[in-house]
Amino acid sequence: MSYEQFAYYYDELMESAPYDEWVHYFKKKLAAHNLTGKRVLDIGCGTGSFSVRLAKEGYNVTGIDLSSEMLMIASEKAAKENVSIAFFEQDMREIEGLGEFEAATIFCDSLNYLLNEEDVLQTFRAVHSHLVPDGLLFFDVHTLFKMEHVFLGNTFGSNDEQLSYIWQCYEGEWPDSVEHELTFFVQNGTSYERFDELHVQRTFEPSVYTRLLTEAGFELLETGADFSEPSDSPEAERQFFIAKKIS
Numbered sequence: 329m330s331y332e333q334f335a336y337y338y339d340e341l342m343e344s345a346p347y348d349e350w351v352h353y354f355k356k357k358l359a360a361h362n363l364t365g366k367r368v369l370d371i372g373c374g375t376g377s378f379s380v381r382l383a384k385e386g387y388n389v390t391g392i393d394l395s396s397e398m399l400m401i402a403s404e405k406a407a408k409e410n411v412s413i414a415f416f417e418q419d420m421r422e423i424e425g426l427g428e429f430e431a432a433t434i435f436c437d438s439l440n441y442l443l444n445e446e447d448v449l450q451t452f453r454a455v456h457s458h459l460v461p462d463g464l465l466f467f468d469v470h471t472l473f474k475m476e477h478v479f480l481g482n483t484f485g486s487n488d489e490q491l492s493y494i495w496q497c498y499e500g501e502w503p504d505s506v507e508h509e510l511t512f513f514v515q516n517g518t519s520y521e522r523f524d525e526l527h528v529q530r531t532f533e534p535s536v537y538t539r540l541l542t543e544a545g546f547e548l549l550e551t552g553a554d555f556s557e558p559s560d561s562p563e564a565e566r567q568f569f570i571a572k573k574i575s
Contacts, residue, residue, distance in 0.1 A: 350435050351381045365430025371420045372438025376402025383411035392418040423454040434467035440529040443502050452544035459573045470531045474565040479506045490515045505530035546571035
């Protein structure tokens, strides 16, 4: 997985991402579970679009991501919006030294970049060590339906003047995984520059995430899908989990 060039066009490609819905969902569920703390760890924060929105809502946000390029853009965005956010370049499997938080989020299918159960478990344990007692973990992942029926074998594209792309999806080497092959054409004066990206994602049955949460010391509080649908909706594309640190 590489974000070196992709980072600079990420926001344009993610223009329709439901950041405001993630914020609304997060705030609603915090209230539903009687959590009033303001310290939030945003894991896989990317270019900071969600982090900045949370900070503008009054939360004390720390963001981590693997991509230094993404984090540079996130810092610029926070400064432009006049909010204070601490950003760190860290692997979600090896979070360290950040203190404790009342809540942690892993939204926008960031967890799907982990390709085996051991990495998911390691991530859950790393998050657990950075939550206060009864702190909450929120995350979402692609559903099996989305991997099989929305991604696999399909091609997506855009033909905008300044940025065009072709996005092809193939079956990955891992079970329930997809390889996203992206080719970008970026306008550079009177010509176009081409660059390529390969992103591999995998998802698991909900029961696997539940088991790994339990092994990491969490209690699963609720699941859902597509912000408002039941978790067992057959054509849901995004599965949500909320878990509480219990040990």
